[in-house]
Amino acid sequence: MIRKRPAKKAKNGYTYQVYFYYRDIFDKRKYYSKSGFLTKKEAQIHETEMKARLKEKGSLNQEANKTFNEVFKEFMETEGDRFALNTIEKKERTFKKYIRNSFGASKITLFSNYAFLQEIFNGFEDKTMSIVRAIKDIIKNVTSFAIKMGYIDNSPISLVTLKVIEKEKKEMNVVPFEVFLKAYNELEDCYAITIAIGYYTGMRIAEILALKKDDIDFENNLISINNQLIYSGRNINDYQVVSKLKTKKSKDFIPLNDQLKDLLIEYLKTHHSKYICQKNNQFYYVSNLDRILKREYDFTFHNLRHTFASTLYENDVDIKTTQELLRHSNVNTTLNVYTHLKETKKLDTINNVFKAKDVKSMPKMKIN
Template sequence: MPYKKANGEGSVQKYYKNGVPKGWRTTITIGRDDKGRLIRKQFYGKTKLETIKKKDDYLNKSAAGMLPADEKITVQEWFKIWLYEYRINDLRPSTLERYCGIYKIYILNSSIGLKKLKDLKTSNIQSYYNILINEKNKTPNIVKTLNKLLKSGLNQALKEQYIIINPCNSVTLPKLPPKKEIKIFTVEEEKKFIKSLINHRNRALFILTLGTGLRQGEVLALKWPDINFKDNELKVQRTFKRVQLINSTNSKNKTQIIIQEPKTKNSKRTIPIPSSVISELKKHRAKQAEEKLAVGDAYVNNDLVFSNSIGEPIDARNITRSYTRALKRANISYKNFHAMRHTYATRLFEADVPLKTVQELLGHSDISTTANTYTHVLPKQKIKAVDRLNDLFIL
């Protein structure tokens, strides 16, 4: 059945399907393709007025530069472009790896990932988050992380006029659960652990971590020139991380230990080393020299403070296993490797070191991070501080 033009409307036509009228349609030309052929766009409506209104709305947005460059692009297609073309060179490899993981698990082929970018609404995202929480049993932290990534990617789409507003701005996120109290070594456990490390290959590594609060990647990336034996201090200048080497193809990504910049700008820092820990480092350096001589030309001289038997970087997974076995051997309940960093900070607070100083020693970018992490210690320090005022009121 041919289309019938409405009287006086020219390009607005009635259209039929199997002889039954279905509404109205209008067609406009919006340009030419790379072969010079006309590109046309159609608008449909139940009435002539609705059809004309859709067409006029499109033309007005086009004149204002508010139309997406590609109306057919899906959310997942856009995020792949954003990750592999926009962010691949400006993100730390470990961060890019994490973002790509979130994309593959929570965006690719999901209900929001398959939607056209221009059609994505807050209600779609909200519904998806509710499903993740209520049906998939995902944590509020996962939803919060996903929303942060979505929001960032959609902000870029907004800049490029693929969308008019960012639908993530109006989403209601689930409340985060209270933070779990961090685990630390008691003073007795710390002494017991250190005592148990006699003749342990990683004795100096574990003791240095307890005595400086270094992150695992920071301690593994230390080089001998970073340690100033004269002034008893060290400089944190780099970190090691095993990451997947991300590529935009579908080939399997390989993993590799890489050198990265420290976590934040404040993570590049100078830390004093207790004199007893300095002694452990000197003993460790002597043992390392013996290993180097024994291996001979096969030794890789990376100048690393902590390396494997032939001088290569130590895989963090191996250190974690070694640490876990050492705890078990010392008959100390399991605490993750990061607990040594928490223990260091706690001992500082117990020694009345000011919050700002602890922040700088830990390399936190914001003092609130330090305060929020060590809420279990700070109240006791406040009580001790107030108790010191007692002498003022004794007559």
């Protein structure tokens, strides 16, 4: 139904309102209303659209006036527990820093509009690709949730172009043994044993920092991975060890090789903290370790996990075994790693084949 409503701001002194009662899919009586139409024709078009949507979906969700910020909060409360705790912390930081006070106050309905989304990303040209991708991931999460909730019908987030002018410096993916050894010999003991465990097991740093002596079975040469450290807070006192890991597959036993076994036995003779890699009986700032590694040795801790995968690949370890050692929940993740390594190896092979050729001795190209 449509009726006139007084409106002081309207030129003719009134606007039109669409309103009607209906029963949803649960047979509950509900009321729909929307005002502000300048002409009766506009109101009639809207009424037709809403009744068509009601017939198609069986309900009309009037929560579409919610902002992105509000839906983000709903999403995290409803589905946040499917992420690892460190991932949740990262999403919260990204949201607070780049979304909440910029486009977060925008209505969720706008996020089904491609032009609106593209305009958002056009404003991130001065950001690094990792930041822009993190923002895109959050928008993808929230809009997918909004579709499920019926706030919007679709989201073209996958179609946007990421316009990033600033290029990130390419990180060293594989850490040569000589570089690892140099770092191990020069770093403080707690840092050195941390990177040694990372190099020889491919474990994530959050898992390594939660290791206790009891998790190491020196008799059967096994490491039990049961916990991880939540270290996203700025205060070390806020760090906590939890039993929830990144994926269900993360909790597992992995082999303890002879090299790492010798290093751990020697280290534990003089270090007796509650957790193996602690500094002065307390956790250290993870960001400090990564900062030192990058500045002094040109690699990050995560590169050690990639190095472990690369070592397996170079020694013809099959994908299934690699998946189990890296504890990937999805074999596609392992396949992606192997694909990347395969392409890198192809390039190295070509470069090695032609490196003996002296480019300077090549004849100059003739330009027609």
